[in-house]
Amino acid sequence: AQSVTQLGSHVSVSEGALVLLRCNYSSSVPPYLFWYVQYPNQGLQLLLKYTSAATLVKGINGFEAEFKKSETSFHLTKPSAHMSDAAEYFCAVSLGGYQKVTFGTGTKLQVIP
């Protein structure tokens, strides 16, 4: 079984500041990890995914995430927030193959001008 915990349902940052969204996972085997973004009234879009090839994963729109096995974490970061980054972000975990994907409860990012 697997689970994922996102710390902080709401995060506010100033435009130009560092974005840090936290995700911790629980898995009995090495997991596959994903970050998705959801803009209002839209479906989820993939930001990036970890599939064991590299621990630092770069995604779209300047986001990246680092897989830390010792901390069971996969936090999402972006050096400088932009107004267009305001959205809800979801971390997800899977054991691969035909296994189900489990989503976190989401973090809403607010960017303050």
Next chain:
Amino acid sequence: NAGVTQTPKFQVLKTGQSMTLQCAQDMNHEYMSWYRQDPGMGLRLIHYSVGAGITDQGEVPNGYNVSRSTTEDFPLRLLSAAPSQTSVYFCASSPRGGGNQPQHFGDGTRLSIL
């Protein structure tokens, strides 16, 4: 390329009514899923399918039925709508080996049960 198409986008039902939420994908993906999204609860898996003719239950299957007669279509049926089923429903698809592949989502169906 349309991707994942969900219809309708909005629907209001009365308690006890039945309806079918449609989902179609044109990417020849084997793996399809239905989720419901409720405030503060993220996405919860209702049912999923790993190929035509194969379906299985997810985390919250009660009150919902699915079938998968073709690769492209994966309809979700509400048997007797209840107010607790008021939610936003998302359909998603992914290629073979769905668990390690990113999912492609539709834009959702916003369903209200009165």
